[in-house]
Amino acid sequence: xxxxxxxxxxxxxxxxxxxxxxxxxxxxxxxxxxxxxxxxxxxxxxxxxxxxxxxxxxxxxxxxxxxxxxxxxxxxxxxxxxxxxxxxxxxxxxxxxxxxxxxxxxxxxxxxxxxxxxxxxxxxxxxxxxxxxxxxxxxxxxxxxxxxxxxxxxxxxxxxxxxxxxxxxxxxxxxxxxxxxxxxxxxxxxxxxxxxxxxxxxxxxxxxxxxxxxxxxxxxxxxxxxxxxxxxxxxxxxxxxxxxxxxxxxxxxxxxxxxxxxxxxxxxxxxxxxxxxxxxxxxxxxxxxxxxxxxxxxxxxxxxxxxxxxxxxxxxxxxxxxxxxxxxxxxxxxxxxxxxxxxxxxxxxxxxxxxxxxxxxxxxxxxxxxxxxxxxxxxxxxxxxxxxxxxxxxxxxxxxxxxxxxxxxxxxxxxxxxxxxxxxxxxxxxxxxxxxxxxxxxxxxxxxxxxxxxxxxxxxxxxxxxxxxxxxxxxxxxxxxxxxxxxxxxxxxxxxxxxxxxxxxxxxxxxxxxxxxxxxxxxxxxxxxxxxxxxxxxxxxxxxxxxxxxxxxxxxxxxxxxxxxxxxxxxxxxxxxxxxxxxxxxxxxxxxxxxxxxxxxxxxxxxxxxxxxxxxxxxx
Amino acid sequence: xxxxxxxxxxxxxxxxxxxxxxxxxxxxxxxxxxxxxxxxxxxxxxxxxxxxxxxxxxxxxxxxxxxxxxxxxxxxxxxxxxxxxxxxxxxxxxxxxxxxxxxxxxxxxxxxxxxxxxxxxxxxxxxxxxxxxxxxxxxxxxxxxxxxxxxxxxxxxxxxxxxxxxxxxxxxxxxxxxxxxxxxxxxxxxxxxxxxxxxxxxxxxxxxxxxxxxxxxxxxxxxxxxxxxxxxxxxxxxxxxxxxxxxxxxxxxxxxxxxxxxxxxxxxxxxxxxxxxxxxxxxxxxxxxxxxxxxxxxxxxxxxxxxxxxxxxxxxxxxxxxxxxxxxxxxxxxxxxxxxxxxxxxxxxxxxxxxxxxxxxxxxxxxxxxxxxx
Numbered sequence: 001x002x003x004x005x006x007x008x009x010x011x012x013x014x015x016x017x018x019x020x021x022x023x024x025x026x027x028x029x030x031x032x033x034x035x036x037x038x039x040x041x042x043x044x045x046x047x048x049x050x051x052x053x054x055x056x057x058x059x060x061x062x063x064x065x066x067x068x069x070x071x072x073x074x075x076x077x078x079x080x081x082x083x084x085x086x087x088x089x090x091x092x093x094x095x096x097x098x099x100x101x102x103x104x105x106x107x108x109x110x111x112x113x114x115x116x117x118x119x120x121x122x123x124x125x126x127x128x129x130x131x132x133x134x135x136x137x138x139x140x141x142x143x144x145x146x147x148x149x150x151x152x153x154x155x156x157x158x159x160x161x162x163x164x165x166x167x168x169x170x171x172x173x174x175x176x177x178x179x180x181x182x183x184x185x186x187x188x189x190x191x192x193x194x195x196x197x198x199x200x201x202x203x204x205x206x207x208x209x210x211x212x213x214x215x216x217x218x219x220x221x222x223x224x225x226x227x228x229x230x231x232x233x234x235x236x237x238x239x240x241x242x243x244x245x246x247x248x249x250x251x252x253x254x255x256x257x258x259x260x261x262x263x264x265x266x267x268x269x270x271x272x273x274x275x276x277x278x279x280x281x282x283x284x285x286x287x288x289x290x291x292x293x294x295x296x297x298x299x300x301x302x303x304x305x306x307x308x309x310x311x312x313x314x315x316x317x318x319x320x321x322x323x324x325x326x327x328x329x330x331x332x333x334x335x336x337x338x339x340x341x342x343x344x345x346x347x348x349x350x351x352x353x354x355x356x357x358x359x360x361x362x363x364x365x366x367x368x369x370x371x372x373x374x375x376x377x378x379x380x381x382x383x384x385x386x387x388x389x390x391x392x393x394x395x396x397x398x399x400x401x402x403x404x405x406x407x408x409x410x411x412x413x414x415x416x417x418x419x420x421x422x423x424x425x426x427x428x429x430x431x432x433x434x435x436x437x438x439x440x441x442x443x444x445x446x447x448x449x450x451x452x453x454x455x456x457x458x459x460x461x462x463x464x465x466x467x468x469x470x471x472x473x474x475x476x477x478x479x480x481x482x483x484x485x486x487x488x489x490x491x492x493x494x495x496x497x498x499x500x501x502x503x504x505x506x507x508x509x510x511x512x513x514x515x516x517x518x519x520x521x522x523x524x525x526x527x528x529x530x531x532x533x534x535x536x537x538x539x540x541x542x543x544x545x546x547x548x549x550x551x552x553x554x555x556x557x558x559x560x561x562x563x564x565x566x567x568x569x570x571x572x573x574x575x576x577x578x579x580x581x582x583x584x585x586x587x588x589x590x591x592x593x594x595x596x597x598x599x600x601x602x603x604x605x606x607x608x609x610x611x612x613x614x615x616x617x618x619x620x
Numbered sequence: 621x622x623x624x625x626x627x628x629x630x631x632x633x634x635x636x637x638x639x640x641x642x643x644x645x646x647x648x649x650x651x652x653x654x655x656x657x658x659x660x661x662x663x664x665x666x667x668x669x670x671x672x673x674x675x676x677x678x679x680x681x682x683x684x685x686x687x688x689x690x691x692x693x694x695x696x697x698x699x700x701x702x703x704x705x706x707x708x709x710x711x712x713x714x715x716x717x718x719x720x721x722x723x724x725x726x727x728x729x730x731x732x733x734x735x736x737x738x739x740x741x742x743x744x745x746x747x748x749x750x751x752x753x754x755x756x757x758x759x760x761x762x763x764x765x766x767x768x769x770x771x772x773x774x775x776x777x778x779x780x781x782x783x784x785x786x787x788x789x790x791x792x793x794x795x796x797x798x799x800x801x802x803x804x805x806x807x808x809x810x811x812x813x814x815x816x817x818x819x820x821x822x823x824x825x826x827x828x829x830x831x832x833x834x835x836x837x838x839x840x841x842x843x844x845x846x847x848x849x850x851x852x853x854x855x856x857x858x859x860x861x862x863x864x865x866x867x868x869x870x871x872x873x874x875x876x877x878x879x880x881x882x883x884x885x886x887x888x889x890x891x892x893x894x895x896x897x898x899x900x901x902x903x904x905x906x907x908x909x910x911x912x913x914x915x916x917x918x919x920x921x922x923x924x925x926x927x928x929x930x931x932x933x934x935x936x937x938x939x940x941x942x943x944x945x946x947x948x949x950x951x952x953x954x955x956x957x958x959x960x961x962x963x964x965x966x967x968x969x970x971x972x973x974x975x976x977x978x979x980x981x982x983x984x985x986x987x988x989x990x991x992x993x994x
Contacts, residue, residue, distance in 0.1 A: 035989070035991065036991050037991075038991055038993060181989060228993045229993070230992075230994055231992070232990050232992055233991050234986055234990045235989065244984065247981070247984070248981060248985065251978075251981050258728060258731070258732050260728055277984070278964055279968040279969060280984065281969060281976065282965070283731065283961055283965050285727070285728070287724065287757075288724075288754065288757035289753055291724065291754075292721075295717075295725040295727070295728060295754070296724055296731070297728060298725055299724070299725035299726060299727060299728025299729035299730075299731075299732075300731070300732040301728075302725070302728075303728070303732050303733040303736070305732045307728065321718055321721075322721065324718075325717060325718050415985050415986045415990065417982070418978040418979075418981050418985075460693070460713035460736055461692055461693050461713075461733065461735055462692060463692050466691050466692050466711060466713050467713065468661070468714035468715075468716065469715060470707075470714075470716025470717065471716065471717060480663065481663075
């Protein structure tokens, strides 16, 4: 039969199945195929903390959402156009997110009485008419896969495992994705095991062929490439971008990168990525605990390396005292917190933004640290470079606040030319910088650069500069132990002034109509949903301005001016109002929050609703 | 020319803890050898009068010149406590950090800077209580560090609470009815943590202390030196029985590699009349040499691959200090973590033909799945 090809501007697909069904891999491969076609995209993996929750249960559902389009994409999308559900649990836990009319492809082989009972379906939803308002395709994906793999000497169980490749092949046909990237990937993965390679390729191709020949699907879709700045592109997740940013920063600084880290979700992939970069001179130490992780990083920084520690919220709590020591020693140090749901263990695999105040204030004493938050997965690269630049310029620990969504989410990234990255070379202290009372040259470890207030970075091994530093209050200049009241007051203010004086770019405001009364301020990963929400609201005829705070300490110098320019300020955050508290306290602006802590990124629709409500409130 | 011996991991067989540290001669600075004075900082020493730390400081300051390495390549990292003030008084690089974390910070420094001779100065509370985890892992990893554990069996800087090495029954401010806690034996703990070098000495015996330091610093890997140290304010006299010449003779058991473990008043053969023999079960016992015959006395083997006998020696110590082995319990060679990590990095860099160029970095950033927008 002849099949129609229709154009689509944008598509949101969610793959969902049991943790063992390979949904993350399927999503990842579909993403690679889509990226190679030149669509803009954003992804949202969502998986349980348990490695293998009981099979077929609701807690065991793992999903991967992909939003791709012929225009710029800022979020993984609100509601899927297509849900691929590999079992009843996947259908049940995702159905509420689907708009009526959405396409559902289910693996009917898994809809057995037992599996239905496991998730509390009294009747088979494929039979009882409850899904009539969707375009439902119940397909025996498992048995078709097994049949396609009959020629191979695989057990039934082994053959069944390729059902995700069958589904990938089918979706690839449906959305006219190039198959080459996945075939290349499978060849690399199973190169040493020809039988498995052949089986997976066969399952993938069988899925494609099924789509092409069956009458179930009368239409396939195309999404044109998105116009983009010319250049070389790749798809990248936030964790990899962050690891690469740190590596690039060390390269540009001409210093070794030393990571001290303890495994913790969702930050561990940064450790995994950096551990493979020995060729780039990266030295990683998996520490005995979170405290040792930062201790190792600080020890390396004292020795003249770019010292980094990576963690998530609970780990940041454990590192607090050492961050305070780094503040007191005034040594450069990078602390990465990939935020997850809290408090305590909270939601290890889910996203949240509730560590902002911990990052700002979670230490004893007055211990200010610069805080930077990337706004998208690819922006993690630039944020890492900026964090290193601030740390080495001002000799201070810097907190880099990523989150679970940025960490695992991905988007296309234009690969930069290395020579265009900032020059991060630093100068170590090399000679005495003062005179003692007898007029002899001495080294004064706490004399400051008048512009940056940074003290010298004097690494052990430098002849003639032997000195002692520690966490006890130091006399201004000499660095000797001092309990003098006035000196302490001066040092506390100097450390604060140094951080307050960190140079950060001005806050940009996006106010295309120029007459907006509502300003939406975001930070971190809310950038995408806020930007899309603003577009949506503007299409509806309401003016709205947006501004995104990438630097949270210090704030850009014009922040107060920007905030005061608008009648209402709305701050959507995945916490109970932490940035709002900071801005209200600092600028005396009556900002209001839009706050959700569901472990998931905002949808742009809910933010659009909040904006609209606020805009109309004042005019009513 | 014989090839440089290598270990089974292919690591260079660095045999001394100082092998990668430049010497004064290499730097052309041997014309003016360093003295104790050169290692004395200008900071006023602020320990209590009579504190055992003074003796240890003097011993270390006197010992360091013989290493023939520049002051600038020595770093002292400490935690919190009376002993942790030590770095301020030594004219080297020094980092007075936070409670218990010195081994972790020193691990980061030693791992990234093989050209430095890194010391950790710690106490019984710092190393065995709040920092216990870091201590055992530094020992297990065998990071090239010299760890001096000043054991005065009390918290001094916080003014006199019992510590993890305080003896049961000790009355302190926090245990007015006597401690009911069981103490650690630091030597047993270190041996259990896979330490490759474990020794014990006393603050008051400069000669013995110096000889132990010499072995510890030249050991490649983590060396733990427990130093019995008197706190004259909060636990005065804790080790007095070991300092009284007559009592010490029958209590201190000097360990010398390759020598029979004998001590006490001289027997007819000129060696001590007391000796250590294998007892019932796995343990060791102290006996009159005469009663068993000199040939049955255990010969100390600090280099034994199996730490069991060293552990048994550590168990001879009892709360009343009736028998206290001193000296090097164990000194074995094992690849160090820091050498291993650096070898992996250097190997990867060498295999790729040298440090990463801009092009190499660009290849990394681009990865293998790229597309071009024209």
